[in-house]
Amino acid sequence: MDMSPYRDLFVSEARSHLTTFNELIVRLEESPGDSPAIDELFRHAHSLKGMAATMGYEQIVAIAHIMESQLSRIRSGEFELLPALADLLLEGSDTLARLVSGVESGSNAFEDTAGLIERLATFDPVAEVPPPVHAIPSHENIDIPLETAASAPHQFRQTDSFKSIRIKTETLDHLVNITGELITNRYRLAESIRLAGAADCQEPLHQLTALLRNLRDEVFKARMLPFAIIADRFPRLVRDLARKQGKEVHFQLAGKEIELDRGILEEITEPIVHILRNAVDHGLETPDERVMAGKPFGGTITLTVCRDKDHVDISIADDGHGMDPEQLKQKGVDKGVISPEQAAQMTPEEAYQLVCTPGFSTAATVTDISGRGVGMDAVRESVHVLAGVLTIQSRSGQGSRFVMRLPITVSIIHALIVQSGPFEIAFPLTVVTRTLELKRSDIREEAGRSSILLGGVSLPVRSLRQVLRLPASPETEDALLPTVVCDIGGTLHAFSVDRISGQQEIFVRPLRSPLSCLRGVSGATITGDGRVLFVADASALV
Amino acid sequence: MSRTVMIVDDSLFMRKIMRGILVQKGYIVSAEAASGIEAMRNLHTGHPDIILLDIILPDSNGLDLLESIITACPDSKVVVCSSIGEAQVIQKSLDLGAKAYIQKPFTPDKVADVLENLED
Numbered sequence: 001m002d003m004s005p006y007r008d009l010f011v012s013e014a015r016s017h018l019t020t021f022n023e024l025i026v027r028l029e030e031s032p033g034d035s036p037a038i039d040e041l042f043r044h045a046h047s048l049k050g051m052a053a054t055m056g057y058e059q060i061v062a063i064a065h066i067m068e069s070q071l072s073r074i075r076s077g078e079f080e081l082l083p084a085l086a087d088l089l090l091e092g093s094d095t096l097a098r099l100v101s102g103v104e105s106g107s108n109a110f111e112d113t114a115g116l117i118e119r120l121a122t123f124d125p126v127a128e129v130p131p132p133v134h135a136i137p138s139h140e141n142i143d144i145p146l147e148t149a150a151s152a153p154h155q156f157r158q159t160d161s162f163k164s165i166r167i168k169t170e171t172l173d174h175l176v177n178i179t180g181e182l183i184t185n186r187y188r189l190a191e192s193i194r195l196a197g198a199a200d201c202q203e204p205l206h207q208l209t210a211l212l213r214n215l216r217d218e219v220f221k222a223r224m225l226p227f228a229i230i231a232d233r234f235p236r237l238v239r240d241l242a243r244k245q246g247k248e249v250h251f252q253l254a255g256k257e258i259e260l261d262r263g264i265l266e267e268i269t270e271p272i273v274h275i276l277r278n279a280v281d282h283g284l285e286t287p288d289e290r291v292m293a294g295k296p297f298g299g300t301i302t303l304t305v306c307r308d309k310d311h312v313d314i315s316i317a318d319d320g321h322g323m324d325p326e327q328l329k330q331k332g333v334d335k336g337v338i339s340p341e342q343a344a345q346m347t348p349e350e351a352y353q354l355v356c357t358p359g360f361s362t363a364a365t366v367t368d369i370s371g372r373g374v375g376m377d378a379v380r381e382s383v384h385v386l387a388g389v390l391t392i393q394s395r396s397g398q399g400s401r402f403v404m405r406l407p408i409t410v411s412i413i414h415a416l417i418v419q420s421g422p423f424e425i426a427f428p429l430t431v432v433t434r435t436l437e438l439k440r441s442d443i444r445e446e447a448g449r450s451s452i453l454l455g456g457v458s459l460p461v462r463s464l465r466q467v468l469r470l471p472a473s474p475e476t477e478d479a480l481l482p483t484v485v486c487d488i489g490g491t492l493h494a495f496s497v498d499r500i501s502g503q504q505e506i507f508v509r510p511l512r513s514p515l516s517c518l519r520g521v522s523g524a525t526i527t528g529d530g531r532v533l534f535v536a537d538a539s540a541l542v
Numbered sequence: 543m544s545r546t547v548m549i550v551d552d553s554l555f556m557r558k559i560m561r562g563i564l565v566q567k568g569y570i571v572s573a574e575a576a577s578g579i580e581a582m583r584n585l586h587t588g589h590p591d592i593i594l595l596d597i598i599l600p601d602s603n604g605l606d607l608l609e610s611i612i613t614a615c616p617d618s619k620v621v622v623c624s625s626i627g628e629a630q631v632i633q634k635s636l637d638l639g640a641k642a643y644i645q646k647p648f649t650p651d652k653v654a655d656v657l658e659n660l661e662d
Contacts, residue, residue, distance in 0.1 A: 001563070001649070009555045046625065047598070050624075051555050053625065
């Protein structure tokens with residue numbers, strides 16, 4: 001019988017089994033008595049074995065079989081899932097994943113699995129050193145919205161019917177580009193109709209506008225994927241990192257059903273991995289330090305995704321030792337990143353942002369996990385490229401929280417258009433908190449810094465002309481200054497501008513070299529009448 | 543001759559392969575079920591001549607399900623189809639009323655052979 005028509009189905013179903021298998025191993029390590037999880041694990045190994053046998057993939061059969069045998073011993077109560085066996089089972093799962101990829105690519109590259117099979121077959125629970133005896137914190141108080149394991153493997157089933165089809169992501173990118181260009185052209189058309197005074201065209205223009213809005217929404221919907229697509233591997237990642245570091249970590253994940261544009265998911269994976277690595281490596285104390293500080297032996301890392309109107313907050317929190325703003329400032333001064341005067345004026349939130357300065361590392365030691373503390377600058381950069389905001393909060397002794405606020409979609413965004421000198425600049429609405437009209441007398445000058453009071457809080461204010469090194473505007477003393485307030489890394493900054501032209505939906509195109517070197521600009525768009533409008537990277541303007 | 547078949551297997555992959563074999567051999571696949579509940583629900587709408595039953599399912603103990611199915615439609619012939627090769631599981635299935643036991647992996651001829659020779 002020709003089995004090739006079933007190969008794709010085998011690959012997708014095998015992957016689904018392996019993903020759930022990994023999740024269950026990590027879950028079972030946290031609560032060893034979870035017998036439904038053991039049954040589930042067994043079932044996944046068993047199903048995979050059966051499928052592979054049907055297709056004639058002997059190597060996969062052999063590994064799945066031996067994993068199934070060991071799970072059967074755990075199921076019968078012979079022993080618990082010891083960390084060393086969990087390591088072996090995960091290694092087995094990784095090897096299976098590679099073999100499945102080999103099936104997919106048709107390469108069928110030989111993989112030497114004899115050693116792994118031998119180690120799995122000869123695993124002896126008695127020879128394993130029992131895990132250190134320590135109080136494992138109760139899980140009763142931890143609210144983890146775990147999906148029932150039984151439902152997990154079925155969540156992709158519906159996509160297997162004729163109601164959905166696979167489509168190249170490239171095609172979806174083209175659709176966004178075309179939609180973006182259509183939106184730009186609609187503005188042009190609207191402008192021409194207005195100039196020509198063609199009243200007859202108003203009705204079809206309205207129709208076009210409504211249809212374009214529908215098209216845009218549908219195209220974006222097609223590009224949305226649940227956060228789980230990237231998050232399902234995080235529990236395993238954290239678990240492996242923690243094992244390497246000799247730390248015990250409880251990883252909690254909430255909001256993985258929330259959907260984001262696939263382009264954003266793609267760009268944000270590495271930054272999240274980086275923050276998670278940092279949290280395990282530098283954020284959490286060693287078990288001894290934790291016990292001495294009166295904390296539970298194991299640390300907790302929480303990854304939460306929540307949606308708020310047109311943006312998503314991805315937050316990664318640990319209950320480790322937190323960061324000391326004074327220590328950070330001192331280090332900044334020592335490294336010549338900031339002056340002592342700047343340090344004196346810095347808020348704690350601004351001080352935490354120092355960790356995103358290239359080459360700035362706060363960890364006492366360098367490890368192979370988090371590298372040399374470099375990378376937070378890359379994290380902040382990635383967030384900014386997506387027109388997002390990175391906020392860092394921390395409490396000494398209690399932990400840190402990194403929040404990435406991101407738009408839900410890429411490319412087509414809502415922006416506030418302002419004018420400054422000859423330039424028109426778009427501020428993504430995700431960073432704008434409000435607009436104001438300032439009187440000259442509202443601005444206070446202190447130690448060479450201008451600031452305003454907003455709701456009792458002092459925030460720095462600068463003229464956008466000054467930031468862009470344009471000549472000062474010749475406005476009169478009593479004129480009102482239109483001002484945009486932006487949230488940059490959790491701190492508010494105000495920019496006075498010549499004019500606020502309004503809000504518009506814009507199609508952002510990335511800038512290519514040499515324009516990509518422009519500071520303070522993250523992209524550009526073309527307006528209805530053909531002018532180029534730059535999109536501000538507000539964080540680079542301060 | 544028995545011609546309509548319901549396939550009960552949680553793996554879409556397995557169901558598709560089985561369907562391919564059955565159609566090729568001239569059977570009519572009247573229903574597919576991915577779980578015990580789905581299988582029982584399908585039985586409300588009609589009894590197939592043959593039920594091919596995988597006994598490792600996410601929501602049910604396969605042998606309990608086997609009993610329920612046989613009670614619900616005693617006229618259908620249930621054939622257990624599983625990769626479990628333990629003699630006691632096979633015997634238990636037959637004791638409970640399964641007409642045959644096909645061990646995975648199967649070949650099209652093996653499936654056809656077993657189904658053609660089911661006793662009435």
